Amino acid sequence: MTNDTTAQSAVKVRLYGLPNSAEAYEIRDFLNRSVVEFDWIELTNDQDCNRELGFSALSDLRLPMVEFPDGTQLFSPSIREIAQRLGWVTQPKFREYDLSIYGAGPAGLSAAVYAASEGLRTVLIERHAVGGQAGTSSLIENYMGFPKGIRGADLAERARQQAVKFGIELVLLREGIKAEFKDNRIKYLEENR
Numbered sequence: 192m193t194n195d196t197t198a199q200s201a202v203k204v205r206l207y208g209l210p211n212s213a214e215a216y217e218i219r220d221f222l223n224r225s226v227v228e229f230d231w232i233e234l235t236n237d238q239d240c241n242r243e244l245g246f247s248a249l250s251d252l253r254l255p256m257v258e259f260p261d262g263t264q265l266f267s268p269s270i271r272e273i274a275q276r277l278g279w280v281t282q283p284k285f286r287e288y289d290l291s292i293y294g295a296g297p298a299g300l301s302a303a304v305y306a307a308s309e310g311l312r313t314v315l316i317e318r319h320a321v322g323g324q325a326g327t328s329s330l331i332e333n334y335m336g337f338p339k340g341i342r343g344a345d346l347a348e349r350a351r352q353q354a355v356k357f358g359i360e361l362v363l364l365r366e367g368i369k370a371e372f373k374d375n376r377i378k379y380l381e382e383n384r
């Protein structure tokens with residue numbers, strides 16, 4: 192995922208981890224949903240570890256490890272650290288928006304496309320990954336315009352590109368926790384995830 196409207200990710204990362212690792216699963220899920228191309232390399236023993244990474248023992252490593260195309264390696268990173276490294280963790284640019292949308296599932300993405308295409312200054316805030324539940328679907332067959340079906344993450348990525356093309360601002364890994372109407376304004380409170 193990039194923050195422009197170009198085709199899907201040019202980023203190719205490598206993820207190393209133990210089979211059945213819950214942490215590695217969470218990272219794979221986030222990368223899949225975000226349409227980031229990556230290789231998943233399972234390390235099962237010291238030989239794998241030595242061959243793939245040059246470390247003599249698995250116990251020398253804090254897994255999972257994510258390696259970026261420029262060679263940077265993050266050991267046992269959080270989702271936020273990975274997103275940060277990919278340049279996706281940003282602050283909202285403005286203090287005020289015409290429309291703030293919380294949740295970048297299909298509903299939020301649709302709202303963002305329509306709002307921004309009508310010229311509203313729109314921010315879309317997502318606490319996890321773009322696509323919501325739909326991002327985990329291997330094949331969505333009942334969405335109009337895709338007679339052969341489409342992978343949920345690909346549908347979400349197309350919607351994200353369309354929304355960004357219309358000028359929305361996408362802010363990831365922030366969660367809306369409170370809103371109040373005051374002085375003819377809606378004020379929102381968020382926290383970083």
Ligand SMILES: Cc1cc2nc3c(=O)[nH]c(=O)nc-3n(C[C@H](O)[C@H](O)[C@H](O)COP(=O)(O)OP(=O)(O)OC[C@H]3O[C@@H](n4cnc5c(N)ncnc54)[C@H](O)[C@@H]3O)c2cc1C
Binds near residue numbers: 295330
């Ligand atoms: C595996 C799977 C397969 C599916 N297949 C199909 C299918 O083939 N056809 C079909 O019609 N439907 C399918 N669905 C259902 C479909 O995905 C959902 O109906 C749809 O995603 C709902 O969209 P939504 O935007 O309303 O909510 P969600 O997809 O739930 O998105 C909500 C988003 O809001 C974010 N969020 C929530 N609270 C906050 C907050 N406070 N601050 C910031 N962000 C927040 C969440 O992280 C999430 O990304 C499937 C669902 C799953 C799980």
